[in-house]
Amino acid sequence: MCSILLVDDHPLIVEGYILALNKDEGLLGKSKFTKAFDCLSAKEIIDEAVANGDFFDVAIVDFSVPSNETFKWNDGGDIILYLNKVMPECKTLMITGHTEVLTIYEIVKNIRPDGLASKHEISPDSLIGIVKEVLNGTRYQSEIVKHCLSEIVRKEMMYDDYNRAILVLLSKGYKLQELDEHIPLSNPTIKKRLAKMKQVFEVSDTATLVQNAIKLGFV
Template structure:
């Protein structure tokens, strides 16, 4: 029987331990082997150490802090890197942000096999999600299904380059410095910043208002 290696990625070690404890009840039935990672840096190292084979499933908290090296600006960006290098890995996203724009963005970018809102997660939901994804099905927790069925579904997509712009602005970098860190010309970055302000509802606002809106939506 195929061994299903499950990488649980969360910056709260007690959460990881709790998930392992909960999933122990189906570990034998699904032939699961648990692995842990508590940071973007930890996962990036695991990716560098793996030439071809990676984990069958990644349970990913998209609210992870950025890597210290700046390669991944958060959990969603990390997920994109996993998806790009190891397309066979199935990704179950988890987030504490119950916001339609966050969910929309993640569906656009990652197309995860599973999506869990943390307030939905209990023993049954976690077991159902992992069991479904192992068996080749998708699983979305109740709040995700409700938000996706909302008639006011928003189309707010903040791609990897836009997140890098927001991330570097949040660190205090000046606009003229961003081309040194982002592979775009300054005019292109300016256009993207203008589009971001419109997307996030602060079209005529300052950079600080843009960053506040981005934090509220969970993009930084």
């Protein structure tokens, strides 16, 4: 039997998760579902489970679960952090309606759930697949999450003065072999930086890289 904790402040969403996951008996068998609808009730349920030695196999937690006026937790992130502390063997899947780059980055960096997906990408079939991956030990990230993280990497790369200088000079018509005359880097080092920027921007040629950097306001 698979024991699953579901935390969302919308009961209909919780029931939808149960209906979806019950479709795949081969994966989860006869699952046991435990529901919580806010941070305080989630903590009480987790504490009771720990006290009874009745651990969850996976927790599916909404990021925007409301806090309580008398309780210090702010959102679903605090629930997952607490689970990681008191029930580290429990896999965690965070679902969020947020698509802001910095919010996604903060969740990945500071909360570190085993899986992270946007609500916009969740369907009954995809939820089953995601839970399978998380239970099998895969650190799952949905396509929207991956896109947000790639945006952060691009911005971090463009904070580098030399990277920006390379693109600025190229945009002004300087040839690659001329750049080491204007930037205190060797030609091989400049080529390596260009190759890394192409990889991050997901382009194959220098001209498209420069165009994308200009379009996104990095140059």
